[in-house]
Amino acid sequence: MKKLYVIFITLSLSLVSCDQWLDIEPEYTQDAENFFNTEEDFQRAVIGVYDLMQTNYLQVWIGEIASDNSIAGGESVNDTQGLHEIDNMTHGGVNNELRDVMRFNYAGITRANYVFENQNRVDFPEKEQLMAEVAFMRAYFYFTLVNYFGDVPLLIDRRASINEITQIDRAPRAQVYAQIEQDLDRAIQNLPWTNPVVGRITKGAAMALKGKVLLYQEKFSDAAQVLDELITNNQAGYALFPDMNTFWLASNQNVSEDVFTIQHSGLQGGDYGCLVCLQGNPAVGFHSIRNYTGPFYADGNSYNLPTQDLYDFFGNDPRRQVTILDIEAFISSQPNPNDITYAVGGGGHTGFYNNKYIKRADERGLPDDDLTSPLNYRAIRYADVLLMAAEAFAQTGNEARARTELNKVRSRAGVANINSSGQQLLEDIYRERRLELSGEGYRFWDLVRTGKAAEAIPGFQVGKHELFPIPQVEIDLAGGRWSQNPGY
Structure with a gap:
């Protein structure tokens, strides 16, 4: 049971993780029963939730390697073998990288739920804004999980005890999405457009993620509404960075194009x-x-x-x-x-x-x-917002607006405008997403959600590879309660 405990509890209940996200002094004087008594306690716990978003390297690797954009590479085919299996579409329920996706995201969810469990213990002026940040991060973790695995166990505002694990079922994907949308609505309602602390979640990030969540569910009208509000209201001043050739340099991070960015530092090793x-x-x-x-x-x-x-x-x-x-x-x-x-x-x-x-x-x-x-990892940048909006508008018949948003991205790149319509306009938007966003970890999900994966990815099996397998060790540790995804 030790490994399952790690997934749901240990990485999140511990007041000191392997990178010591809570530095308690003096030691042994605080535990779960006498924490969350001050605003500082909440701030420190929320930083612990942010910490788990830094596992984004898996998103870049798998989102590209599983697609037609890249190969696994590395020292040998046995070097990070799980990535080579994903590259070849031979992955199964025993895969270290896929297991990391599940356990790291559940660790983040459990840390978020730990904060929510204690949200009524003390009041302070900025508490609701802080809780909105946590709600966003929980939505992000669940969105990652539902994309990878489909139906997943859904735990809200509480942690699971060790005795409950074999009693928890996988929740239907629609139910998980509903909770994601609810968390993002809370974030949108309570977050400011800007935050003086670089890297903190903002209203614009929450709106952009909700637009993506809706688009992935093919709720095109709702997605168009959210993304339209983000683009036209835009009190954060989002804009395309003028020089795409220098945009990816470290000196040009946290600029106007960065809507949702996961921060990294070169000052701590491992x-x-x-x-x-x-x-x-x-x-x-x-x-x-x-x-x-x-x-x-x-x-x-x-x-x-x-x-x-x-x-x-x-x-x-x-x-x-x-x-x-x-x-x-x-x-x-x-x-x-x-x-x-x-x-x-x-x-x-x-x-x-x-x-x-x-x-x-x-x-x-x-x-x-x-x-x-x-x-930093640019999880959603403004170019992605414009292309998501273009797709949502094209899907709902507003082709003029779709071309407008699409051509903003093309103009920055210095290429000619697109004037197509109908299905060809949609194809041009999909093509533009690959031109603009390749290398960033989105490609596999774009191919899957648009039904183009089988024609683009060698070995891709329709009805199987749209989802990744539930790690077999987690099925076993849950007492066999969770069924495996089809085809695995």
Whole structure:
């Protein structure tokens, strides 16, 4: 029962996690019974909920590797084997990466529920705003889970005791979505448009996430309404960053295009044995060039490598060089190409690297700098908001408005406007999402929700691969109460 306890309880009830999100002094003087008595207690607990969002590296990896955008890469096919299985569509119920998705997100949910359990213990002026932040994060964790696994156990405002685990069923996906929407409504109603503390959840982030949640459910009219309000009201001043070529540099983080960003820091290290313990963004080091010596970039582990198909898809679109590093072309363009070297991993090589989340020589964190990148994860940026709005408007017959929002994104990229209509307009919007958002972890979900996964992903089986399998160890530890997803 120890591992199941970790999923639902230990990672969340502990007042000190592996990265010590609550620093209690003196030690042994506070526990769950005498905590949550001050505003400071609530603030510290909420930071603990934020902490679990930093497992976003799994979103970037799986959302790209499961699609036609990239291959797993790495040192060998046995190096992070679960990613190679996902890449090949041979994944099953025994997969470490998928298990991490489940347990890390439930750890975040349980931390959020722990705060909600105690929300009436003390009052202070900013409490409702703080609780709205927690509601948003719980919605984000559940949205991740429902996308991966479909029906999932639904726990609200309380933690599960160890004796309850074998009594909890998977809730229908519609019920989970209803709770997600309820949490996001609370966040929208109680959060400000801006917050002086960088990285705190805002009203705009909650509206953007709700728009995405509605779009994924094909509630196109509702999605159009929420996204329209976000775009037209826009008291946060969201706008497309003018220079897409420098947008992904660390010096241009937390700018007007960043609607919902998960913050990272290069100031706290860790090790490969506990990626969830890190404050840095480990995806960046994992994506980078193996044994690289040369200018501008730094060495890494050669994971999540863009495919030739993605490279060719861009054609002459200027976003190709923003999204993809063609290593040989880069080397040949340097004044000293013979002095630049790199290695090819045994897990596969395409010649391309994710140029959005990649280690640059002047953006390293503390050693081991593979694990301490300060690059934030842009979970929803304004370009995504505009493209989601374009899709929602096109689906509800407002084609003029759909073209307007679509062409804002294209204009920033320096490419011609789209003037299509009907089904072709929708196809152009889907195509634009790949051009604009590749490398960011959205591609697999876009293919699944638009019914295009089977034609794009080799080995994809309709009726099976739209969802990932429930980790078998969790089914076993729940006493076999949870059924496995179809086909696994």
